[in-house]
Amino acid sequence: MNAAVEEIDIAIIGAGIVGIAAAAYLVDAGCKVMVLDRTGICEETSSGNAGAFAFSDVLPLAHKGMMRNVPKWLADPLGPLxxxxAYLPKLLPWLYRFWRAGAPANYEASLAAQAGLMKLAEQEWASLMARTGASSMLREDGSLELYESNAEFKDALPSWAARDRFGIACRHLDKSELADYQPGLADRFTRGTFVPGWKTVSDPKDLGKAIWRHAEARGAAFVKGDVGLVRPTGDRVLIQLKQGRTLFAQKVLIAAGAWSHLLARQLGDVIPLETERGYNTTLPSSAFDVKRQLIFTGHGFVITPLATGLRVGGAVELGGISRPPNYARSKAMLAKARKFLPGLDPSGGREWMGFRPSLPDSLPVIGGSRSHPNVHYAFGHGHLGLTQAAATGRLVRDLVLGQRPPLDLTPFSAQRF
Structure with a gap:
């Protein structure tokens, strides 16, 4: 007996923060939306990130400073990268594209596109949080980036100069000023940079749930299921769940994070997406009185005070989606955190790993399928999914409704590769 076939207007594949934000924008515009996900609302990567609205983080990952550090980092199996x-041979084509993205012309283009998306993201998050009742979850304490030597600080100055070109303010601190921004730091830190415009949220999973409650109250529906097949048929799109359920949608948005490229490939779009596997440990809030997000760029991780605990995590492991977690990486970051904050209590922590969908030029894919006008994409945000979700939701709404978006979407096209 054939499984029941259902007709829906707009199907969003993926219930992470990007998919949920898109759902909120679409239902606010009067659209009927169904969200499909194999687990639940913001239950995977969107649940365990560092909780930052990193609007000042406009530099592509392949910027000059990072490229210089790559050999050193790769020599340390528990380092920032x-x-x-065994995964390296599969990764080589992506690494070549990543290296090319650091060329001056490519770097400048990516920087400008990222800065434009970040400006829109800050505006749209303010609007989205206001109308979903989530504004109380916003924390505007800024961030503190820390350096262990004057040489490390000087190496970072070009990146701050690049941000300054886009109006991103910062204040460089001497050693004597650091305790005013974060008491209890280890003596090893010699300089710091305070970014007043950096924001965080009280908990990223809670924020995603709040946005979904808004969307659901306006008619958005959720279906738990693992999408195995997406295939345009005439003027509709067939969606087949691995559990046997079949749906037909007038329009489809693929926002399935690190799995999105597998679905895009079914539609003829080959997109070089890789997975930044991020690790963290969330400690009880009593572990240390952290005043604002602390960023240890030289070590590739951050410490974020959340309403639900103190989150220690970050780093990048380029290892795909099928390898088992290597929690030695989260343990290594926690050990460093104890050195950087000597009074930190490391007990009672919860370890976690998430999959960040990453493209070589650090820009997401936001736009249409090559051959199917009723299929759109919104994925590949890397470690900026939370930050850019509201902007992406706004842009998706404009695309689906045939309205002119506020940004040129050419840099984000799925066909740019």
Whole structure:
């Protein structure tokens, strides 16, 4: 007996923060939306991130400073950037594209596109949080980036100069000023940079749930299921769940994070997406009195005070979606955190790993399928999914409704590769 076939207007594949934000924008515009996900609302990568609205984080990952550090980092299996040796052959084409993205012309284009998306993201998050009743979850304490030597600080100055071109304010601090921004730091830190415009949220999973409650109250529906097939048929799109359920949608948005490129490939779009596997440990809030997000760029991780605990995490492991977690990485970051904050209590922590969908030029894919006008994409935000979700939701709404978006979407096209 054939499974029941259902007709829906707009199907969003993926219930992470990007998909949920898109759902909110679409239902606010009067659209009927169904969200499909194999687990639940913001239950995977969107649940365990560092909780930052990193609007000042406009530099592509392949910027000059990072490229210089890559060999050193790769030599440390528990350092800021790691590649499992067995995965390296599969990763080489992506790494070549990543290296090319650091060329001056490519770098400048990506920087400008990212800065434009970030400006829109800040505006749209303010609007989205206001109308979903989530504004109380916003924290505007700024961030503190820390350096262990004057040489490390000087190496960072070009990146701050690049941000300054886009109006991103910062204040460089001497060693004597650091305790005013974060008491209890180890003596090893010699300089710091305070970014007043950096924002965080009280908990990223809670924020995603709040946005979904708004969307659901306006008619958005959720279906738990693992999408195995997406295939345009005439003027509709067939969606087949691995559990056997079949749906037909007038329009589809693929926002399935690190799995999105697998679905895009079914539609003829080959997109070089890789997975930044991020790790963290969330400690009880009593572990240390952290005043604002602390960023340890030289070590590739952050410490964020959340309403639900103190989150220690970050780093990048380029290892795909099928390898088992390597929690030695979260333990290594926690050990460093104890050195950087000597009074930190490391007990009672919860370890976690998430999959960040990453493209070589650090820009997401936001736009249409090559051959199917009723299929759109919104994925590949890397470690900026939370930050850019509201902007992406706004842009998706404009695309689906045939309205002119506020940004040129050419840099974000799925066909740019």
């Amino acid at each position: 790691s590649i499992p040796p």
